[in-house]
Amino acid sequence: MKKNTIIIVGAGLAGLTAAISFAEKGYIVKVLLKDNIQTNSSYRAQGGIAVSIGKDDSTEKHFKDTLKAGHFLNKRQIVKENVLAGSKAYGWLVEKGVVFDEVPALEAAHSQRRVQRCGDITGKEMLSALKRYQEEKHPDIEFIECLLIDLIKEKSDCVSGVIYFQDDTIYHLYSDAVVLATGGIGGIFYKSSNFQRQTGDGIAAAWRSDAKITDMEFIQFHPTVFCTDNKRFLLSEALRGEGGRIVDDNGNRVMEGFHSDLDLAPRDIVSRSMEIYMKKFHKETLYLDMTHLDKKVMLSRFPNIYKYCKEEGYLLEKDPIPVRPAAHYSIGGIKVDSYGRTSIKNLFACGECTSAGFHGSNRLASNSLLECVVQGIAVGKNKIDSSEKVRFNCDNIRKLSDRSKNSKEIIDDLRHLNQENMGVIRNKKGLKRILEFCERYREEKEISLVNRDNIELRNMLCLSRLIASCALYREESRGVHYREDFPQEDESFFGHIVVQGEDLSFEKLIKKR
Ligand SMILES: Cc1cc2nc3c(=O)[nH]c(=O)nc-3n(C[C@H](O)[C@H](O)[C@H](O)COP(=O)(O)OP(=O)(O)OC[C@H]3O[C@@H](n4cnc5c(N)ncnc54)[C@H](O)[C@@H]3O)c2cc1C
Structure with missing residues (x-):
């Protein structure tokens, strides 16, 4: 029935997992x-995906590694639930047709080889398998290519649908x-x-609907992203797990003097060390050096990364590859519990757009895919009752600022501004600059939503404001959030910042040690 x-x-790993989970219970999805x-x-x-199923591994070890990488800001109960659910999530994926390699990978800050992989295209393999499974078993799931604008919300604090944009038209x-x-x-x-x-x-739509948002100041920057003006791709941490080293243009090892685990130190430390090194020695770029490693091993374990690099003119066995830290993962997001419940009735969330407290102040590598599957399955366990559908008044759609520049130019300016001022190293002056920019475009004369760029720009301004405000509020350094004007951890900030509503009311939830 x-x-x-x-x-x-969303049709990433979290969205597809949730879609299949609900469809298996008979819901229309x-x-x-x-x-x-x-x-x-x-x-x-x-x-x-990090799953502790190896012979020498245990969920206890995974739990400890996650807390250590997260600087112990993680919610312990959530960490416990997620690492324990790992083997079930792995089984769920295998059952849906995902074929994992026999040998898992080692990644930074993991005490064991526990990163279960499908070559170096794990995500593609997982999504392809889930999509095939969905097409075979749940062909009724309808996919709509469009752009979410906002949530439809009843007065009684209950979500009852979405407003989206497709082919120049707004639908309810x-x-x-x-x-x-x-994501x-x-x-x-x-x-x-x-x-x-x-x-x-x-996240922006949830915030506009008055949902609680948390930990937005924590953004993880991946240390080894190949970045040119035209092309950006990630050089997986597993490359350093196999012996890759970050070096400068003279071949000096960057991580010496920063951390005893060198290139396998936690991500926040590697990224920050690289930024400090580049500033100190006036380097525009650093390199990932794999030239001392066996080409056969690289080709067999990283065939696609090898191919991407070759296309850009670099051979892993001969050339150090130019890399630099780049924005990678949002630890913060919509505040949810273990079942993906938000602070708003009938609104759920899963995957990277959420924050349940799993990652603390620095995500342990490969814990994100784990969270996507665990949360996607958990969200599907909620019992959904019929909600009263309300007619939504279009005038309620918040309006966008009019502006002399076009949206593309503003988007470009904003991206550069965020890069400069909200990156690995932050300070009060830079963060305020972002807030002033956001304010300028919020205050101008209002016009209605018109196109994709405008819709995305509106969200980008919202996110920039949320992140900069939370980063300003947290006057300390912890995990991925580093303030050069407050370089130490401050015990009075050992907790989570929750933000809600148009006027950004802050709540500081301090944890017990
Ligand atoms: C290059 C790279 C490598 C990574 N490698 C790993 C790894 O090896 N292990 C690991 O654990 N993590 C890894 N991560 C992180 C991990 O991949 C992500 O955190 C995770 O995949 C997020 O999944 P998601 O389903 O939440 O979001 P996504 O997979 O990003 O999916 C988001 C979905 O939402 C949809 N969407 C967004 N906005 C709208 C809108 N307005 N309207 C309609 N649809 C919308 C998108 O179309 C998309 O379908 C990596 C990330 C990157 C970028």
Whole structure:
């Protein structure tokens, strides 16, 4: 018997997992996605999914590694639940047709080889298998290529559908529940491993609906992103797991003097050390050096990375590859519990757009795909009752600022501004500059929403404001959030910052040690 209707926004690993989970329970499922099934972070994931199923491994070790990498800001209960659910999530994926390699990879800050992989295209393999499974078993799931604008919300604090944009038209689609699985925010930065259109739309829409948002100041910068003006791709941490080293143009090892684990130190430390090194020695770029390693091993373990580099004119066995830290992962997002429940009724969320407290102040490599699957399955366990559908008044759609510049120019300016001032190293002056920029475009005369660029720009301004405000509020350095004007950890900030509403009311939830 068909049940109620669920709208899932996002067709990455979290969204597809949730879609299949709800469909298996008989719900009618509609999935909204930008562009196509390949333009998301899940599809790009190379390294793998952290699951502690090895002979010498244990969930206890995974738990400890996660807390250590996260500087113990993680919510312990959530970490425990996620690492324990790892083997079930792995089994769920295998059952859906994902074929993992026999030998897992080692990645930074993991005490064991526990990163389960499908060559160096793990994300692509996972999504392809899930899509095949969905087409075979749940062909009724409807996919709508469009752009989420906002959530439809009843007065009684309950979400009852979405407003989306497609072919120059605005549509209203009603449902009994909405699940946001819109991924990260890398597109608000000039340099990022994410697709540029990854603009945090779900987080922005949830915030406009008054949902609680948390930990936004924590953005992870991946140390080894190949970045030219035209091309950006990630050089997986697993390369350093196999012995790759970060060096300067004279072959000096960058991590010497910064951390005893050298290139396998946690990501926040490697990225920050690289930035400090580049500043100190006036280097525009650093390099990932694999030239001392066996070509056969590289070709067999990283055939696709090898191919990307070759296309750009670099041979892994001969040439150090130019890399630099770039925005990679949003630790913060929509505040959810273990079942993906947000602070708003009938609004759920899973994947990178959420923050449940799993990652603390620095995500352990490959824990994100794990969280996507665990949360996607968990969100599907919610019982969804019929909601009363309300007619939505179009005038309620918040309006965009009019402006003399066109949206593309403003987007470009904003990306550069964020890159300069909200990157690995931050300070009060730079963060305020971002807030002033956002304010300028919010205050100007208002016009209505018109096109894709405007819709995304509106979200980018919102995200930039949220992140800069939280980063300003946290007057200390912790994990991936580094303030050069407050370089030490401050015990009074050992907790989470929650932000809500148009006027950004802050709540500081201090944890017990
Ligand atoms: C290059 C790269 C490599 C990575 N490697 C790893 C790894 O090896 N291991 C690991 O654990 N993590 C890795 N990560 C992180 C991990 O891939 C992501 O955190 C995870 O895939 C996020 O999944 P998601 O389903 O939440 O979001 P995504 O996979 O990004 O999917 C978001 C979906 O939302 C849709 N969407 C967004 N906005 C809208 C809108 N307005 N309207 C309609 N649809 C919308 C998009 O179209 C997309 O379908 C990597 C990330 C990158 C960028």
